[in-house]
Amino acid sequence: MLRLSQSAYASLRQHGEETYPHECCGVLLGRFDDDGAKTVGRVVRCFNTRADSPHNRYSINPRELIHIQREGRERGEDIVGFYHSHPDHPAQWSSTDLAEAHWFGCSYVITSVENGAAATTNSFQLVGTDEADKKFVDEKIEVI
Amino acid sequence: MPHIQIPSPLRQYSGKQASVDVPAKTVGEALAVLVSQHPDLKRHLYTEEGKLRTFVNVYVNDEDMRYLQKEATALNDGDTISIVPSIAGGSF
Numbered sequence: 001m002l003r004l005s006q007s008a009y010a011s012l013r014q015h016g017e018e019t020y021p022h023e024c025c026g027v028l029l030g031r032f033d034d035d036g037a038k039t040v041g042r043v044v045r046c047f048n049t050r051a052d053s054p055h056n057r058y059s060i061n062p063r064e065l066i067h068i069q070r071e072g073r074e075r076g077e078d079i080v081g082f083y084h085s086h087p088d089h090p091a092q093w094s095s096t097d098l099a100e101a102h103w104f105g106c107s108y109v110i111t112s113v114e115n116g117a118a119a120t121t122n123s124f125q126l127v128g129t130d131e132a133d134k135k136f137v138d139e140k141i142e143v144i
Numbered sequence: 145m146p147h148i149q150i151p152s153p154l155r156q157y158s159g160k161q162a163s164v165d166v167p168a169k170t171v172g173e174a175l176a177v178l179v180s181q182h183p184d185l186k187r188h189l190y191t192e193e194g195k196l197r198t199f200v201n202v203y204v205n206d207e208d209m210r211y212l213q214k215e216a217t218a219l220n221d222g223d224t225i226s227i228v229p230s231i232a233g234g235s236f
Contacts, residue, residue: 023234032152050232057234062208066226069149078152082231089235096236097150102199102229104153126153130187131197138229 002081002107002123003142004028004040011043013118016085016111022054027065028081028107032111037142038080038107044068057096058084081107081123088113091120093136101126105137146223148178154227157184166225171204173213174225188228201228 008028015024025048031042046064050057060082069079082103086094091112093101101108104126111121123141128134147165150158158164159182168174175196179186189200196202202209203226209217219225 026229027231050234053234056236057232059230059232061202062228063206064232065228065231066203066206069151069226069228080152084233086235094236096234096235099231100199100232100234102153103151103231105156106153106165108233 001037001140001142002028002040002109003033003037003144004030004043006143008040008043009121009141009143011045012083012109013111013121015045015083016087016113017116017118019054019085020113020116021050021087023048023050023056023058023085023087025058025060025082025084026081027060027068027079028076028109029068029077030080030104031076032080039081041075041077042072043083055087056089079103079106081109083109083111085111085113085118086114091122093124098134098136101134101136102131104128104134106134109141111133145221146174146219146225148225148227151227151228151229154185154188157188158182168219170215170219171202171212171217171225172210174219175202175215185195199230201230202226203228
């Protein structure tokens with residue numbers, strides 16, 4: 001389960017509207033709870049570096065991620081997931097999303113943005129033991 | 145001593161440690177020390193041919209080692225090496 005506040009949930013959905021028709025992306029900082037859930041404390045917006053195809057691709061600069069990770073650790077937060085948008089495309093993971101996912105145990109949140117308006121938001125957890133057996137499983141979002 | 149920051153998905157293979165001190169003079173040595181101390185990390189960082197996986201980014205402080213001297217990049221006391229699996233995807 002992925003728990004996040006109403007404002008965090010609204011923020012990541014709004015980000016997708018702001019960057020439409022391009023994909024947005026960002027990092028979810030928070031904690032891994034003892035019950036296996038994750039609680040998001042902050043949503044950090046990132047720059048989509050895929051200038052060659054921003055309407056259907058996203059990528060986060062590792063340097064930006066290091067800065068976010070460092071800042072998070074100073075606050076006692078960890079990277080628990082990521083989010084991006086699918087402009088005029090369903091909020092389901094794609095083969096590209098799976099191939100490019102490497103953060104096991106983390107959440108990958110996808111928001112479909114239809115004609116500029118955020119529609120469905122789904123979360124998927126990357127599970128598995130290595131690249132060969134990895135898969136996404138549906139994950140419940142709890143807005144608190 | 146330099147230290148290596150371990151990202152959350154790999155901590156299950158590093159004894160749950162978020163940071164590992166490594167007595168090493170170069171990035172290559174540091175990574176070798178890391179996988180010798182935590183052998184389960186090896187297959188997540190390297191291919192069967194022994195090459196660093198393409199999606200594994202290694203930064204020395206704020207610099208990508210690929211734009212420094214790669215594995216031969218010299219380390220100083222207190223340097224931070226970050227292992228950062230890439231974050232990317234797309235709608236189809």
